Amino acid sequence: MSPDKKPQNMKPLTAAAKLGIYLPATPEEFRNSPVTRAQLEELRTNPPQWLLDLRADGPFPRDVVARKLGISNSGLGRAGVEDALTNAEIDALLAAPPEWLVKERENFAEVRKEAERVKAKDAERRAATNRPAKNW
Template identity: 65%
Template sequence: MKPQTMKAATAAKKLGILLAAAPEEFRDREISRTELDELNANPPAWLVTLRADGPHPRDVVAHKLGVSNSGLARAGVTEPLTTAEIKALLEEKPEWLVAERATQAQVHAENARVKQRNAERAARD
């Protein structure tokens, strides 16, 4: 039986890394589920470095900055960022970042409120 495989782009997404920054031997082939599990369990040096220093994919950048992907787009951040660039933004606190983090906090608060309301309704029914 042939093992289940995925494209390198899918594996990179699951690993939380930028495909373009991965080594060529990773980018240019299919990755089996077993290999993916092994990379997660025992990451090689290149994966440890990529996860720590970047460059990071958009969703990881957004998460580290505490904003949404849409917030990055509104701010004009289109390129992958390194950990050092993310830290610099967090220290500088540009106006767009402060505004987008506030928006993200409001979204989380509203989601929590709706979840609580739905739980209370379910408890009554």
């Protein structure tokens, strides 16, 4: 028989990233102690009120803010947005988008369009040569 396995722990920052929440906005007991995989799964399946509130109102981490605004993380950096934003702040930006947000959304749309074009071109090339796609 194998000895009892020690539960795998992760740093609170890693757990917060997996939950899609902003670590500094979490309760102190979450920020200051490691989280086991079992605890993480429990938070996912049976979230406490603080987690529900964070997911609903924020503040949100950078990647979530970028996704809600329809821009890239780099676009947030170029705009000088360094702080996490709440739902109300995001809604205000979307209701009256500043010039930087309009530009970044256009840029993001162009980048996505170009990525789709390249993907389609590669698919055509593979189909013409009858080779399977590379799995990187």
